[in-house]
Amino acid sequence: MQPGDTALVEQYLEHVRVEKRLAQRTVELYALDLQKLGQLADEAGVELLRVQAAHVRRWVAQMHGSGRSGRGIALILSGWRGFYAWLGRLGRVGSNPVQDVRAPKSPRPLPKALGVDDAMQLAEHHDDQADPVLEARDAAIVELLYGCGLRVGELVGLDAQASAGARGWVDVQAAEAHVLGKGSKRRTVPIGRKAVQALEHWLAARPGLAGQDPALFIGRGGRRLSAQAIWLRLRQRSLRAGLATPVHPHMLRHSFASHVLQSSGDLRAVQELLGHANIATTQVYTRLDFQHLAAAYDAAHPRAQRKSKG
Template sequence: MQAEDAGLVERYLEHVRVEKRLAQRTVELYALDLQKLLENAQTAAVPLLRVQNAHVRRWVAQMHGGGRSGRGIALILSGWRGFYAWLGREGRVTSNPVQDVRAPKVAKPLPKALSVDDAVQFAEFSEDEADPWLEARDAAIVELLYGCGLRVGELVGLDAQASGSAKGWIDLQAGEAHVLGKGSKRRTVPVGRKAIASLRHWLDLRGGGLKGEQPALFVGRHGSRLSAQAIWQRLKQRSLKAGLATPVHPHMLRHSFASHVLQSSGDLRAVQELLGHANIGTTQVYTRLDFQHLAKAYDAAHPRAKRK
């Protein structure tokens, strides 16, 4: 059995090397994947030609239980699937036992969020020697992104005042931001005292640096509406000048907003409304961020958590 199985693997590797003309490194990776298949089949005392769907699922569970990542398992399954597809074309098997088997889902990485101290440091940073016009604009951008949890697309769509054509606008009197979010859904979010103060300061200076009329709330020196890319660049530069270890981008401020509101309130539904998430499942990722914060506090403070 072992000799026949090894022969089938060798024939397949020759096929992909000569007929499919795959790169040598790719062939080597296929060989490693199929060696794993051979080992599993030998342990289960089943010939490769008689491997069933249940065998493959058991081996996937074993790999996952052994710590192999979902991405790594997916690559192995791809190699096995190609091998059995070739056996099918050769008339050696009637069905592909790997066809409907999928690797475990890869865990989504947690969104990056600033600590409360870093977020406050960034929001309060002021560059003394900077152009006052640019400094006022960038400070207002930071306050809105962190203070309201806006998406960068929602921010760049804001106009200085409400109008029939405005996608979004700020109502300073009411302390509200009216934004157009994903799926063309409108929502209203509160604007905090610090953000309102920054916006008033920016609006006082904004007109003095413009050429012509421009409805956009945030503009460049030439009067055109700021792009999302320009805001990414300005935040990155500002975070480095502020002394933060990690370059800040707009979505990081949105994540920080959500995480910090949840830490303080514990109200997941409120955070969902503030972020404009259609599904609360999208918002639940911030409960994991909140747990990380609590776990760190526990490890640092509880006498039974400290390790010698």
């Protein structure tokens, strides 16, 4: 980096450290991004004050071609954009060369879902050494998450019965869960037979925990369980059940969607059950379904198991 460019970068970093009061780690990341900018500018034989949008687009293409993710490039561009916006306020550049440059889109990662066997292993796990009341509660939590595809926030918001101020509730007799989803949208989700049985068992044991909280799932103190507590309990339960990967609530939601789609092929029904406003959000599970079919083909089809000659 040329001496004049180095001075500009140091002034900017001092600005974000002192005037914007950014965290030290953020300042360090900005410094790395601007070091990269200086390196690329040097290779192109251009000073930082003379960088044009064409340079930036070329550098984005180079970073993408070298394997850097779209998200990583977007973060770098954000740092560069802030630097040139600051130079513009100082009157050092006429326009921001990064303003209209965007990073390549990264492919949307597939949601992590359990295989059917692993999901059944978790659902059927029973810990004889655990407190029977807590064991009944945790078993019901797993059955509702996997059997209904609920978000953890929807699960946490459920009450044991309907009331005027309830965010959501379960109707065991009707085998339905009434949940308040994203955007304050309500939906009714059917509860399967196994989940109904688990709920009945838990509701019979629930008075063993003190407290008058109307929440369906409560802790030892009788208060509504938090999402964090459910994450922790599910992680511990999945490890005790012998699963190789710790399970979190959203993984069970993904598993529910993937397994229903594999069995029914009805994307619209899965959309309704999950409470997705847009079918495009649900379509990601078709990619999971295809992966499942491809794996089955590779494992079973004679033409997928040809041995190489030679």
